[in-house]
Amino acid sequence: MSGSQPLLRATAVTKTFPGTIALDKVDFTLHPGEVHALLGENGAGKSTLIKCLTGAYRRDGGDILLDGMPIDPRNTLEAQSFGIGTVYQEVNLLPNLSVAENLLLGHQPVRFGMISGRTMNAAARTMLAQYGLDIDVSRNLDNFSVAVQQVVAIARAVSLSGKVLILDEPTASLDAQEVQMLFEVVRSLKERQLGIVFISHFLDQVFEISDRITVLRNGRLVGAEATADVDRVRLVNMMLGRELKQETRESGRTDRPEGMPAIRFQGFGKSGRIAPFDLDIRAGEVVGVAGLLGSGRTETAEVLFGVTPHDSGKVEEKGATLPLGSPRDAIAGGFGFCPEDRKGDGIVGDLSVRENIVLALQARRGWTKPLPARAQAAMAEEFIRRLDIRTPDAEKPVGLLSGGNQQKVLLARWLATHPRFLILDEPTRGIDVGAHAEIIRLIEELCAQGMSLLVISSELDELVAYSHRVIVVRDRRHVAELVGEDITTDNMVAAIARPDAGRADEAAT
């Protein structure tokens, strides 16, 4: 397939959003009959690139050539008419219509202005037969499993576009058998010389199905190689590897605080989310969590904070059991949690900086005891100064601030409650380099004051910079714990990439 004219060639595609460069001169080449995996962490630019290709976004720079012809799709329908079809993780079909109607919506066979149900169903059956699917096409789509819906979505996309098929995390909610069924379909399309872009964070699947791999990171192209030439370690390195040039150190901090653990989690877990784990947190300690997207990083944080209540194990604090069934319990216990999805789960964009900062403290006091306006203002001013939040005044809606400042507001909200244990999920995602360093400095400062922190990050260098200990998660379980000098990017990459072996007993010592 190399040597043939590329089916799709994107060169120097650039897309900027206010405050960030989502895509910085990214190249992408797709050949006919090729399955091309597109990899990267959250915020790496995968979905932005896809959206530029499918016309959901208009790119700000660069060229896209399809079959050698420049194209500029203005919306997904236009991209579809050019030959680029997309299937998303959440099936974008209509559950209240029949399978046949979904397949042929907008292209129904019409006789004398009326849809012929029989012709339509026959056409739908023929379409699905190519994919080895024999189902009752007159039944509503929501009668079928996600895997079947996925195949129906693929069949529709291929019949309407027929050159390039983009599969955006199609396997995320499928079981192993269904994944194989889907891969059969993908292979048959490959034989029909379609170009297939495959996005997934399951590395096993990427190695199984793809011919070439393109890795993006922080909006930039890290590399594009044939799958056969890459091994797992190198791939993980490409996805997570070195980025922070300044203020990096070779290994983690060795000044781990002495003494008894302040909080002890024993056999803590939630079936289906994260396997039971033990975790001791000492006062003034920073525990890092490393792992790929979907490996159990966020799940760990959520079970610790009670967002998804644990169903095994217990928490002890100085010998006493701590109830931890809900975020409310966790807040009462002195926990704080800055979630990964800042905009969705964290800040309240329409409320002012001041209101966002006092939110958690006010919630703990209860609504019957409002904080006096003057105290609120004083608190907001204090945190704006202390964390250097760049805002004209405390009454500006948080949604209008940049990502880094939003993150600081979120941090301020929890600091106002004086937590003993703060969980930060990707605190540095999507913020610029300057703010990045400030957040790291802040983390170090907080732990010097005796606060315990659990920090999740896909920036391994960053973890090296501030962690006393690093827990590596893979396949939804804690697989390794690195302490002090053993915390190096290489060790972390090795632990993350180690295929399919098992458990915490292989922890590096």
Add this chain to the structure above:
Amino acid sequence: MNARSLPLLATVIIFLLAYAVCYSQYPAMLSTRVIGNLLTDNAFLGIVAVGMTFVIISGGIDLSVGSVIAFSGVFIAVLLRDTGLHPVAVFAMLLVITTLFGAAMGATIHYLEMPPFIVTLAGMFLARGMAYVLTIDSVPITHEFYGRLQDFYYLMPGRGRLTLIGGIMLLVFLTGMILAHRTRFGMNVYALGGGVQTARLMGVPVARTTIQIYALSGFLAGLSGIVFSIYTSAGYSLSTVGVELDAIAAVVIGGTLLTGGSGFVAGTLIGVMIMGLIQTYIIFDGTLSSWWTKIVIGFLLFAFIVLQKGLVWIADRNAGALKSAR
């Protein structure tokens, strides 16, 4: 058996049961004369309910139709009184006006991204206000053409009369069924009800379809106004208050999901017939207050909402079981 046709099945069963109860007490209820009257008396409601069915399947609501019917009656009556125009010409003018009125509401809903509830609420006040502007009196219609329309009927076996307006209603239902289930427009209406965003991604012309849906509802409200004026031989700006709510009730009792995406035009016909049947029963009984109609309809509506919620709940639970089984 598709779970989505369950509400329709429930409606049919309720209708048959209700009719059986009526028949057991008043055997005369089964005569074609009663059936003919049932069709005639509910013709205007049935016609407007067809439009409402499309609107609700698409996930919207149209509160303006009751006022549009009143406006239509006044418009026809005033024009026939004050000008020499033939009723047919007046009908044509009226249908153009109400169709454009509906289309304008659809365009507002789509382009200004306003909730249909608010837009059609505004339309409701607007149409009622226009009726008042034309006249606040009840204006009788005395054109001899109206007499001919009223006398036009088909004699069914058993001496029941299928009047012109009853026939028009049946014709509208038939057309509505074909439109909903056998045309691309109909499919697009269902698609909108399934999810506007997804429908757009799948290439459904959302703007055009939305405007068409409300234009259709406006057209049928106008037609219903004509039928109502034939039925009452008058135009009065205070008439048909709350008919939009009766229409919504008929649609929901007919098994259409109020959240959109699922329903049948045929179900609406049965919904209208159930409401008419209750009224007829009360007339036959003679001692019951006519408000019992409202009470029974209230209970029925409530039962259907619970039934629909139950179905959604069962569907969700099945989906959940499917996921956890993996």
